[in-house]
Amino acid sequence: MASEHHLIQIAATQLRCPMGSSASCWSSNIGGHDWRCDYTTNPSRGTWICDDFITKEDLEQPEYRLADGPFTVRFDIALKPFAAKATDAFVTVPPPNLHQHLGNLLECKEGTDVTFQVAGGDMFPAHRCVLAARSPVFRAQLFGEMKESKQTAGGVIVEIEDMEAKVFGSLLRFIYTDSLPEADEDDGPMVHYQHLLVAADRYCLERMKLICQEKLCSHICVDSVARMLALADQHHCSGLKEACFDFLSSSTNLDLFTETDGFEVLTNSCPAVLKELLAKLATVLIFE
Known part of the structure; x- marks a missing residue:
């Protein structure tokens, strides 16, 4: 909350100025807004004023001793954040679920047009367009010269001999859903995330690489x-x-x-x- 206070000194003789006379006595910028304070002597009845201020007649009473001396007015200004009035929600928008749909697409294997064969012979069907959209390395590999792949009657087969099935499966899962499955404590999570980091760096998956770094920092x-x-x-x-x-x-x-x-x-x-x-x-x- 932005706030300020200002002291304004007004001479008693200024109160005797002609009716309707006004002057600017202070200006400032508070909360990103320009503010200015003017005072008017003998205002007309149509002027908007604050009734809580002391009246001119009271100031002229002997006990205030304002014959020719000045008096001081303090302004305290506080800007409170505007709280928008809550409105009834007639439409509820659910959270994004694209990752769920793409995860289901990976699981059902519908429309796959490339299969990866990793160490041990495990096969992983996937979609070339999804992989190319997520990884520049896959894009060059699958839509370039395809030096690491071979064509069969069932589509493209890409052999990856230096990556374990569990690591490549997690890599695919991240590409489709933008998240990594939790590592199995029995399999050694530190080693698993080390392998995933290497895979992420290999295929230029920067977010996955950062996630692996974060996991490894705790080990x-x-x-x-x-x-x-x-x-x-x-x-x-x-x-x-x-x-x-x-x-x-x-x-x-x-x-x-x-x-x-x-x-x-x-x-x-x-x-x-x-x-x-x-x-x-x-x-x-x-x-x-």
């Missing part, structure tokens, strides 16, 4: 931080990398980390990351 520990840093560096995950750096800004965590095999692996495989980490830690120590 950073002394034993996993080296793998997380290597993954973040390889797939350009700035958020995950910063979370790892923040974890290692604790001297206790850093001491424990340097005693792990992961620290040695990171030193040999990602020296640039280690150098960046040391620079970050040096900055923290300087400001502390």
Whole structure:
């Protein structure tokens, strides 16, 4: 709520100005609106005034001692947010459900025109237009030269040998519904989201990549931080990398980390990351 107050000083002699005389005594901008205060001496009866102010006759009484001295008026202005009157809802609009329809389309397999064969031989029918609309990599692959695919009587078959069925299934589910299924705790959610992050980066699914980073940030520990840093560096995950750096800004965590095999692996495989980490830690120590 925007508010202001102003003190306006008016000389008693100004009250004796000719009838109807007016002057501007104050202006300001409050709440994004321009405001101005004018005063009028001896106003006509048609003038809109506030009846709560003191009258001229009272001001001229001896007890107020306003023979030739000034008097001060304080204005307090407060702008309250306008609350629109609630109206009856005659039409109720349901939330968007496009993701549900597309998820059903994936499940029923109606109209599919491409099939993906992943490691282990599992087959995943899909719709080329949906995949191309969501991923520039799929668009180039399915509507370009199709070097990774082969034609059969039943349509296009694309072989993906370096991705597990569960990971590719989650990838397809995200493409159709814009959400990821919850990872099974028994299967190791951290490893699953690592694989999903790699898949998201491969097919340029940026939102899925960010979701995976967010999930992995909650699994950073002394034993996993080296793998997380290597993954973040390889797939350009700035958020995950910063979370790892923040974890290692604790001297206790850093001491424990340097005693792990992961620290040695990171030193040999990602020296640039280690150098960046040391620079970050040096900055923290300087400001502390």
